[in-house]
Amino acid sequence: MVNSEENPNSAVSGISTGVIGMQDPLYLAPGDISGLHLVSAPFNGKHYVKWSRAVKMALISKNKLGFITGCYPKPEETAATYQDWIRVDYNVLCWILHSLIPEISESLMYVTTSKQLWEEIKERYCQANAPFLYQLRKDVMQTIQSDNQSVADYFGKLKSVWEDLQSLDGIPDCECGAMSKCSCTLLKKMLERDNRHKLIDFLMGLDNKYETVRSQILACDPLPTINQAFFRSTD
Template identity: 30%
Template sequence: MVSEQWAVRAGGMDKMAMTGARRDEDLGISETISTSAPITPNPFPVNISESTSLQITTIWLNGKNFLQWSRSALMVIRGRGRLGYVTGTTIKPDESDPTYATWDAQNSMVMAWIVNSMEEDIRESYLYYSTTKELWDALTVAFSDLENSAQLFEFRNKARNLRQGDLDVRQYYNSL
């Protein structure tokens, strides 16, 4: 591992010595920096803090709010770096592969996040899927009304007939 010391001066940066320390004279701060070969990340990194809570959203899937629920759940899943399990881009390795146990644990964790954000009567029907992708696809087919023209007509009518009235701007905007 190679380390270098840098000192910041008014005239720029001067390379000092190979000690592993850096000093910023203007701020009176010194810190240790080092350079080494890049570390290859685990393809299925485990973050213990993400497993402490199975509730990923305050919005519970109730059968009528799939669009709002799915957007909220996907934001958290994406933020935790696990969107590939939902989309299917994180491929299930062979059971003989050394990464299988980690993949299986993380797939199960994402499935638990999703299932635990559903109302109980819906949850029971979705406990038996083996992958997050299968679970998400089944939920999308069952609850997504994006292609339902009657519902789109209803939404357009509500938006067209909505008036601000006694609502403040924030409430009116959220209603839209």
């Protein structure tokens, strides 16, 4: 029998449920302590979209995103992995709580799973989506290349706004698995449409001295990707 304090991948009860591989969501690395901070600056109630994206990226790196999305749900109490799942989920819950300022985390202490915690935070602080979405759309329309600005700097500024839009109002993820069986390439078409929108945004904001390049790009069939268009504009 292995003591749970010595082996981070043993069950809460102290009884090991078997060896857990590093690729398993139930695996905890030696540094995955409950007091871990997922982000450098704790969430203070503002800029929810950027904070949530940073937390998701941190959880993806630890193979734990499925705990908050529901893709890795709680098993039945009779399952061999039940205690391990509870232990890891509590770790994820603690990580998120430590990524909040005390005033917010204290009001969420009695949430029982990381998924419930994540949904509670989203419900509280993602209510102001409409004004933020309006501002981001406005920012896209108003982002143009200034006289002394390089194409790279202009593209980087525009790309930052696109990423915020993607986090707030991007193409939703398929959680039922139906998209993987889709035979009409719907996802591909949606991504192509998204690329077209970004391409037009980029070309509209280019300085007039790039008019020839802009016309050449628009004459392409099919249209290039946004990254290809950026490369052609920097030649």
